[in-house]
Amino acid sequence: MRIRIAVFALVxxxxxxxxxxxxxxxxxxxxxxEAMLDSILDVYGFAGAATVDRxxxxxxx
Numbered sequence: 067m068r069i070r071i072a073v074f075a076l077v078x079x080x081x082x083x084x085x086x087x088x089x090x091x092x093x094x095x096x097x098x099x100e101a102m103l104d105s106i107l108d109v110y111g112f113a114g115a116a117t118v119d120r121x122x123x124x125x126x127x
Contacts, residue, residue, distance in 0.1 A: 068110060068111075071110070072106070072107070072110040072112060075106055075110070076103060076106055076107070079102060079103060079106055080103065083099040083102060083103070087099060
């Protein structure tokens, strides 16, 4: 159940982050978005559990 809640929180946060970045990409940059998502993982006790492939960071709006 805890994983399901964390997934829902991450999906919602990712969608929100994408919308904020579309309106003001200079203020809400990819590193800021990543830090926000990392903090959510930390809150749910999953910090360090995921690895990120940084070879293809793209912003699609």
